[in-house]
Amino acid sequence: MDVKDLLRLLKLYGIRPRKKLSQVFLVNRRVLQSIARLAKRVAEPISRRVYEIGCGPATLTVFLLREGLDVVGIEIDNRFVPLLKMVSREFPLFNPVISDARDAIRTSRAEVVVGNLPYHISSELLLSIARSGAKAAVVTLQREVAERVVARPGTDSFGRLSVIMQLLFRARIELYIPPKYFVPRPEVSSATLVLERIRDFDEHAACVEKVTRCLFSYRNKLASKALRNCFPSTYRILSGEERWRSLRVRDLDPLLFLEIARICAENGEC
CATH class of the missing domain: 1.10.8 (Helicase, Ruva Protein; domain 3)
Known part of the structure; x- marks a missing residue:
């Protein structure tokens, strides 16, 4: 899916991205495919079912499904319901759920979490993943937040989030993604972060x-x-x-x- 495809879909369903929900949609095919393949590699030893946070117009969802993953798509914005139902008709392994991702992570038995995290609650969602039973995650978020997660002691970026996430996960940044690959274009760069559980939340x-x-x-x-x-x-x-x-x-x-x-x-x- 490229920019024109996404704009056409959003216009068809009368959807304008909402700034208060941090709605920016990744549209670069090469990057989407890279993330989907990465998610498959991380998920396969654990589960074929992944929980996608903020599936929105299903740009990443479709690539995940094409990799053979069973996707539970979590989306808070019910304007996407008709579009997501259309995707579920084409892909039987897709199950869209209208819910706040924070609630869904807390109440589900998600073992693998993927998705483009809403920027305004990305740290909160990372902590929700940490407190959950999730064994792994492949998430895209602001580069600055991703770098805080992997920061070493003594550096400017090292802080509370670094400590909590590194105690519970092996964390690494896999991809850096420039703003031009999103619609609408965000003001900051993004990064795809991989988390692999090493300690349960006790x-x-x-x-x-x-x-x-x-x-x-x-x-x-x-x-x-x-x-x-x-x-x-x-x-x-x-x-x-x-x-x-x-x-x-x-x-x-x-x-x-x-x-x-x-x-x-x-x-x-x-």
């Missing part, structure tokens, strides 16, 4: 969310001072160790945040 992972929320409000402070302000009981246990007195919050490895979370949990601070 009570310690939930505690990491709380720990990072507080500690990263002191990202440039020494870890010992941040711990003292956020978690006094845990600070008293860890304060004798040199590493906490020399490292700043921004320099802590994700596994160190997990260590803090475990001690917080043992001492009733989570």
Whole structure:
């Protein structure tokens, strides 16, 4: 599907992209095919069924279906219903569902998640995927957010999202996608991110969310001072160790945040 094909479809169904839903549609055939093939490689060891977030006009959906994947298409905008029903008639393996993706991820048993994440809630959706039972994801989102996910300790991009996602997944950026490949053209570049589960979301992972929320409000402070302000009981246990007195919050490895979370949990601070 190219720009002309998409514009023709949107005009046929009377659909104008809604900015409040961050509706931008990837239309470059080469990139769509690359993402679909990547999704197939990632999904095949786990499940042939993938849950596509924000399927919209089904530009990616059709390529996923042509790869032989069973697609559950999650779309919040019911204006796309007639178009999606048309696709489902052509492809029996396609099941469109009108729902908020955040609710769908939480309540479904999705093992593999794919799709172009709405930019205004991309971080929120990543955390929803992290908290779910999903074993893998292939998602396209703003380049800046993707780079935060894979950022290393001590870098400007490293933060709360980096810690949580890296504790739970092997994360890598597979593709960079320029704005010209989308309609309407976004103001930022995009990237396709691959996530492969390495740890389930458990009570310690939930505690990491709380720990990072507080500690990263002191990202440039020494870890010992941040711990003292956020978690006094845990600070008293860890304060004798040199590493906490020399490292700043921004320099802590994700596994160190997990260590803090475990001690917080043992001492009733989570």
